[in-house]
Structure formats: C-alpha cells, structure tokens
Amino acid sequence: MKFFEAVPSELFSPLSSPNRALYADALDVLYTAYRDNLKIREDALYSMLRSKLEEQLAEATFEGEDIDEEELRDISGRARFLIRKLCSKGWFEKERGEDFEEYITVPGYSSRLLELFHQLRDDSTVRGYSYVFNTYSSLKVAHESGNVYEKMAAVYSAYDNTSALIKLLQMVYHNVKHYFQMQIDMQDVNQVLASHFDDFGQKVIEAYIRPLKIKDSVPKYRVPIQSVLRNWAEDDALLLAMANAAYQDRRGDTVEVCRADLLRKIFWIDERYDSIEHDYLDEIDAQVRRYTRAATQKVENLTNRDQSVRGNLNVLLTALSRNRRAGDLVDRIQPVFQIYEQSFLSEKSLWYRKRPGKRTKAAPVLVQETVSDADAAARAAELLHSEYGRGAIAEYVQGWLGDAETCYSKDLGIRDDKAYIMSLLAVLTGGDPAAGYQIRELEGTFRENGYAIPQMEIRRKGVEKKK
Structure with missing residues (x-):
C-alpha cells in the first residue's frame, strides 16, 4: 500500500502553512484530549483550544486561509475554524452520539502521528527501558515453569525485546552523530558546555549508555539467555509442544510453520547476542569517545580564540606560566591586573631534564648480516x-x-x-x-x-x- 493510500493526501497541509506553529499546538491539544478521554465531545475540545491557545489565536492572521469573516472576528470563531480545518484535512472525524451531541473520533493513523509529535515535543529525559533484563527474566521464569505456553510466549517476547534493543542501539548511535553535527555550528563556549553536560550527558549518557553498562547489561545476561534458548532448541519434544501452543494461539497456519518460526527466532536471538557487543556496543563506545574528545578540543579552541578580556587574560597567564624569567613582564602588567608571582616546591624542583646535544654525522658503520637470536x-x-x-x-x-x-x-x-x-x-x-x-x-x-x-x-x- 502506498503512503497516501493509508492517510489522506492533504493531512499535512496545515503543517506547511504560514500558521503551522498554531496548527502544531492545536494537534498537541487534540492529543491531550485523546489521551485523557475515551469519548471526546466537540465542545470539550473547543474549550481546550480556547483556554490553551488563547494568545496564539489572538495573534494569528490567517492570511490565505478559507476562514469566514464571522470566524475571524473573535477567539471563539477562530477556535471553531481550527476544529473545522483539522477535521476537513483528516486529523479526526465527527459523529453524533445517542445524546445528539457531536463527538470526535481519531483514526488509527492520526493517533500514531499525534503520539509521535508529542514525543518529539517532550523534552523530558527517557528512563526505564530494560530490554535485556526483561528477556532474561521472561526466559528464566518460563524455563523454571512446566507450562509450555509460557515457554512459547517467552520466545516471542524475547524476540520483540531483542528487536527493540537493536532499534534502541541504532537510535543511540545516530543520536551521537547528531550531536557531532550540532557541535560544528556552535561558536560559544557556554553553549558547547551546556550541550555536552546537559543535553548529551542527560539525554544520551544517563538515559541510554549508563543503563547498558549497569542495569541492562548485555555481557551480564548474555550467557543465561543463550543457555536457555539453546536448551530449548535441542529438545525436539519441547519444540513440538511449543509449536502446538503457537498454532493454537494463531501464530502460524500449521504446526510445522510455527515450529520453523520458533527455531528461526531462537537462532536469531542467539546470534544477535553473540554479535551485539562487537557490532553495536563497541561502536557506540568508540563514537562517544570521539564526541567527547571533539567537545574537549572545541572548548579549548573557542577559549583560546576568545578576544575578550577573559580570553586575553587566559593567553597572558598561559604565557607567564611557561616562562620562568618573566619578571619584567610581571612588573609591566602589575599596575593593570595586580598579578603576583607564586612558587612552590615539588618533587621536580631540584631536577632539570637533560638536554640532548646536537647530533653530528659520522662515518657509516658496516653491519654484517648474521642471524641473531632475536631474528630466530x-x-x-x-x-x-x-x-x-x-x-x-x-x-x-x-x-x-x-x-x-x-x-x-x-x-x-x-x-x-x-x-x-x-x-x-x-x-x-x-x-x-x-x-x-x-x-x-x-x-x-x-x-x-x-x-x-x-x-x-x-x-x-x-x-x-x-x-
């Protein structure tokens, strides 16, 4: 099926209009009403739009929109226009209930898009995923249980969790690359530091990297997961019983198809856990190290390039710290900055590195080609x-x-x-x-x-x- 056979062809037209910010906020209000209510009355959505978007509705011009003069006159009419516009483009539908009130219904494609838009707007830190532990826990409980249905369901659950883990790792890898690109455009030290410690540190390291190392560690649970799966794969009687349970659960057309599907998922999970550390975790760690090194170098470069008083003072102090005979320079700048020299004793105070002498050319020495012990x-x-x-x-x-x-x-x-x-x-x-x-x-x-x-x-x- 083509994309615009699954969704209306003009679904996204409000988001490309001059008032796209207003329509995006209206869709977020629609998502809030959809999330909090089973039945959404039209007058309830109208009241929510008025209360939450009053300022935006008052400032909107609606140039080029098919809005009536009466609707344009006040905020109430403009809110009614938003409902009419979003309904005509396919974001929701209207139906009359048994109480003769107008109710709003949200189609499946619209509910998925509204959920996605809300997640993109949500700036809160992601917490709480545990794909590896859930895989281990479900397989362990099912293995200790005598219920065949639980074992069959555990295989499908482990497959879903492993697939979700792979998608998460791919997202984390590309997210780190995204911070690389953001860093290129930054020209302020405070902006780089805020991006590294606040955004990258909280939204990537704390949200994903840290759980992968501690709570949801692949090396910690890999061997028990593979042990249970391999034990099931080698038991033909158990596989047949699990295939019958999957067939009764309508997971395949025949018992043979269900058995083949179970084996395919078991082998896929086993192979993923064999390669996930090398193919995903090591690559993510290397990418994080490259980003951290680049962020450090960016801060140093921006600090050294700073031409303000702070930047000049940094250059000046650096030059003074490297020059042991800077007494004249200190005397010259002391009236301006009130700088005083400080010294201290350390384990290297009485030691100076020996300076190598200048090498001179000498007559070449002939080396006889003999087989030494090192060569052997x-x-x-x-x-x-x-x-x-x-x-x-x-x-x-x-x-x-x-x-x-x-x-x-x-x-x-x-x-x-x-x-x-x-x-x-x-x-x-x-x-x-x-x-x-x-x-x-x-x-x-x-x-x-x-x-x-x-x-x-x-x-x-x-x-x-x-x-």
Whole structure:
C-alpha cells in the first residue's frame, strides 16, 4: 500500500502553512484530549483550544486561509475554524452520539502521528527501558515453569525485546552523530558546555549508555539467555509442544510453520547476542569517545580564540606560566591586573631534564648480516602464528566437518601431535563470535592413539542440529 493510500493526501497541509506553529499546538491539544478521554465531545475540545491557545489565536492572521469573516472576528470563531480545518484535512472525524451531541473520533493513523509529535515535543529525559533484563527474566521464569505456553510466549517476547534493543542501539548511535553535527555550528563556549553536560550527558549518557553498562547489561545476561534458548532448541519434544501452543494461539497456519518460526527466532536471538557487543556496543563506545574528545578540543579552541578580556587574560597567564624569567613582564602588567608571582616546591624542583646535544654525522658503520637470536625468535613466532593461527584452526575444523553439519570427537582422527594441538585450540576459539563453528563439550573423555581429548560436538554455526 502506498503512503497516501493509508492517510489522506492533504493531512499535512496545515503543517506547511504560514500558521503551522498554531496548527502544531492545536494537534498537541487534540492529543491531550485523546489521551485523557475515551469519548471526546466537540465542545470539550473547543474549550481546550480556547483556554490553551488563547494568545496564539489572538495573534494569528490567517492570511490565505478559507476562514469566514464571522470566524475571524473573535477567539471563539477562530477556535471553531481550527476544529473545522483539522477535521476537513483528516486529523479526526465527527459523529453524533445517542445524546445528539457531536463527538470526535481519531483514526488509527492520526493517533500514531499525534503520539509521535508529542514525543518529539517532550523534552523530558527517557528512563526505564530494560530490554535485556526483561528477556532474561521472561526466559528464566518460563524455563523454571512446566507450562509450555509460557515457554512459547517467552520466545516471542524475547524476540520483540531483542528487536527493540537493536532499534534502541541504532537510535543511540545516530543520536551521537547528531550531536557531532550540532557541535560544528556552535561558536560559544557556554553553549558547547551546556550541550555536552546537559543535553548529551542527560539525554544520551544517563538515559541510554549508563543503563547498558549497569542495569541492562548485555555481557551480564548474555550467557543465561543463550543457555536457555539453546536448551530449548535441542529438545525436539519441547519444540513440538511449543509449536502446538503457537498454532493454537494463531501464530502460524500449521504446526510445522510455527515450529520453523520458533527455531528461526531462537537462532536469531542467539546470534544477535553473540554479535551485539562487537557490532553495536563497541561502536557506540568508540563514537562517544570521539564526541567527547571533539567537545574537549572545541572548548579549548573557542577559549583560546576568545578576544575578550577573559580570553586575553587566559593567553597572558598561559604565557607567564611557561616562562620562568618573566619578571619584567610581571612588573609591566602589575599596575593593570595586580598579578603576583607564586612558587612552590615539588618533587621536580631540584631536577632539570637533560638536554640532548646536537647530533653530528659520522662515518657509516658496516653491519654484517648474521642471524641473531632475536631474528630466530621472530621467525619461530611467525611460524607459530602461521601454522597455529585462527585461519589454520578454521581450516582444520572445516576439514573435520567436511560436508557434514556436525561431527564428534570420534570423527576427528587424532593421529599426531598437530591434530591433538588443533583440537585443543579449536575448543579455546570455539566461543569467539567471529568463529564459524560452535563447540559443545559433552561428558567423558575420548582416547585415540595415546591422546586424550574431551568428548565434544562440533557444529557449524547457524545450522540447526539434526536429531
């Protein structure tokens, strides 16, 4: 469906007129009436417009508007015109009730837009989101419960919370970029400081970054969330029961479709929590550090460029602090600023940095090319990284898997020391989010050709385990 098939074509025309500020305030009054009342009487909206927009209505000129002379005469007529104009453009509709009174109804598209406009106008700090904790809490309660419906609902709830978390992180990242652009246009030190500590500090750091580090921490809850989801994904009987519950809840056309949808959501949540720290949190932290560094440099530059008395005094004091023999300069400016020199003893008072002498050219020294111990150690380290690096480990694991999706300790064929070392390194690197495989340790020990390794399952990442 096209956009203007879902909303009236002239819906936004009042917001592009010369009186757009008045219409925006009127829409906010409409949102207040819609939020506080189930049934909105037309005369109640009329009274709210008159009381809250009296000054704006009196100052408006309504040039080019289709307003009647009687409506233009006083504030009451102008308020009636606002109701007629917004109704004709599709922001609300009128209906007559059983008591023969006119009532206002707000369509779905209009209620969503009014909510959005009010949120954009609201300058209060956002508080209280807890997507990661809600995901952990719902999965933990459902896992400890024997109710299959609760487990199914917990998967869908975890999927919604994770999706909302990703959207929040994207919004935070782009919001930091927005403060970068705002800072470019600022040319006053106080404005930069207010933007950094009041706006950025409260609306970004305290509202989003701080909860992500403390209350709603991904590293804190990641392992329990993944543990519950992986346990459910490996239980075919439980998956079938959850699929039946989802089918009864009309979340899919067939049980097979519901089962596939549950598995897809479980794997998606698992993969998101594997990559969310590297792909989102680290990028946001780096962006915050760049913004903070840029704000500090901006303050320093604006302070040094200040040509007022304060700026000149700052330059003067800086020059005096760097010059140990500024007695004559102090005497010259003392009648104006009443400046007196102060000194103190520190651990460096009796120490002076040795100044290096001027280097002179000397005859070149011939260096014989011999293999030193350092070169030999470097070559050994290079050999170690090449034969046992992450790339070599990934190739070895791929050789074990072949075309299969999973393999076990008995399939590895441990015949020499290198294969034994690779099996240990594969276990150590299996938890790396960048690895293309996952290793699950089983109970017991497997022995072959004199080597002992843990019983384990190697599974290609992103592939459902076949039972």
